[in-house]
Amino acid sequence: xxxxxxxxxWVICKSGTSVKIECRSLDFQATTMFWYRQFPKQSLMLxxxxxxxxxxxxxxxxxxxxxLINHASLTLSTLTVTSAHxxxxxxxxxxxxxxxxxxxxxxxxxRLSIL
Amino acid sequence: xxxxxxxxxALSIQEGENATMNCxxxxxxxxLQWYRxxxxxxxxxxxxxxxxxxxxxxxxxxxTLDTSKKSSSLLITASRAADTASxxxxxxxxxxxxxxxxxKGTMLLVSP
Numbered sequence: 001x002x003x004x005x006x007x008x009x010w011v012i013c014k015s016g017t018s019v020k021i022e023c024r025s026l027d028f029q030a031t032t033m034f035w036y037r038q039f040p041k042q043s044l045m046l047x048x049x050x051x052x053x054x055x056x057x058x059x060x061x062x063x064x065x066x067x068l069i070n071h072a073s074l075t076l077s078t079l080t081v082t083s084a085h086x087x088x089x090x091x092x093x094x095x096x097x098x099x100x101x102x103x104x105x106x107x108x109x110x111r112l113s114i115l
Numbered sequence: 116x117x118x119x120x121x122x123x124x125a126l127s128i129q130e131g132e133n134a135t136m137n138c139x140x141x142x143x144x145x146x147l148q149w150y151r152x153x154x155x156x157x158x159x160x161x162x163x164x165x166x167x168x169x170x171x172x173x174x175x176x177x178x179t180l181d182t183s184k185k186s187s188s189l190l191i192t193a194s195r196a197a198d199t200a201s202x203x204x205x206x207x208x209x210x211x212x213x214x215x216x217x218x219k220g221t222m223l224l225v226s227p
Contacts, residue, residue, distance in 0.1 A: 006157070032212040043203060044158075044217045093157055100211045101165075103148055106157035 003027055006094050006107025014115055015086060021079045021110045023094030029074035030096035034104065035067075038091045047092075050077040084114045121204055121218045129226055134191040136221040138204030139184075145210045147180055149189050152201045152220075161189070161202075194225045 003026040011019050023033055031052045036044040048069050049057040056069035066088075068080040077096075081088055091111050095104040120139045128134055140147070146165045150158040162178045164171045164187065171178045177190040191198055203220045207213040 004157075034214065041222075043219045046214055046216070049214060091155075095158070097212055101146065101207075101213075103160035103163050104158075104215060105160070106150075108157040109155070111155070 004030075004094065004096050004105045004107045006110055008110060009108060010111045010113075012113045012115065013084065016083055017114075019081045019084055019112060021081075021092055021094070021112075023077045023079070023096070023107050025075045025096050025105070028096075028098045030077075030098075031074060033071060033077040033094055033096045035069065035077075035079050036093045036095070038093060038109075040091075044093065047079075052077075081112065084112070086114045088112065089114045121202070121221045123221060124219065125222045125224070127224045127226065128194060130194060130196055132194055132225075134194050134198070134223055134225070136189045136202050136204075136223070138187045138189070138218050140187075140204075140206045140216075140218075141185065142206070142208055144182075144206045144208055145213060146207050147178075147187050148205045148207070148215065149176075149178060149187075150203045150205060150217075152203065154200075158203065191223075194223075196225050196227050199223060199225045 005024045007022045033050040035047045038044050047062045050069045050071040052071045058064050071077040093109040095106045097104045122137050148163045149161040152158045164178050164180045175192045180187045201220045201222050204218045205215040
């Protein structure tokens, strides 16, 4: 079945550091990928839609300059949290649908802890 | 914005019992999906039901959809301890590569 791989699974770093998270579709091409943020015991909040070869579409309230998204190939999207601060600490999850009107396949998430 | 609302927020049952979770939403949809999330992990897709469908089965899972009431239910029969997880409904408003709007989820605890 379709698999999405997300790396790293856990990041601990100092405030002011930029952190890059990768999301790869392993056995299918993903023209569209999604990035979510999840706080403890809460639901997923869509941050942005990553589109291969074009700019990402950000949800209201998500800072584009803070959360940089690059979707340079049909199998890879990256989320860079720039100059991260403790309030950026969260669980970040990516997903990709294998096709139109298909369910989304999720990565295992990245737990980001900013000290 | 969050659309789906699941109830109950938490459910605790014994192995062998059935678990029913409900989801309500507000706008018209193309399809509704149920996902499972184990603690600290990504989501796993369970069932996708389209707006023109009323019921779907997959193994011990049964999903219903009532578009007139804008609601869906997920039934897990003969539950097992391994079913312990959070369950989310998510709605896709459009066809194609639609974004999903997730509900708040139901935390299910199945005790041996």
